[in-house]
Amino acid sequence: MSKNKKQSYEGVVYSTDDSYNYQLADSFQELETLPVNQQNLKVQLDRKMRKGKVVTLITGFVGQIEDLEALGKLLKQKCGVGGQLKMGRL
Numbered sequence: 001m002s003k004n005k006k007q008s009y010e011g012v013v014y015s016t017d018d019s020y021n022y023q024l025a026d027s028f029q030e031l032e033t034l035p036v037n038q039q040n041l042k043v044q045l046d047r048k049m050r051k052g053k054v055v056t057l058i059t060g061f062v063g064q065i066e067d068l069e070a071l072g073k074l075l076k077q078k079c080g081v082g083g084q085l086k087m088g089r090l
Helices: 065-079
Strands: 041-044 055-059
Touching: none
Parallel strands: none
Antiparallel strands: 041 055
């Protein structure tokens, strides 16, 4: 078994109730994508836990994953950089 395997339950450490249903951490509702003029995106420079290297984080996107991936691809093309898309962040 892998050492990096994490418990995927959210909010509960242990329950003695036999009928308790655990909620998986990966389960979330996709929201309808807001129009461009209503998106409240925040651009931040961050260097925490990156050995002093600076990265740019873009947070605050509300919408479907497909739209987030399209926005990330467009930003990477326009800026001429690589990057990684993580859930909830570009």
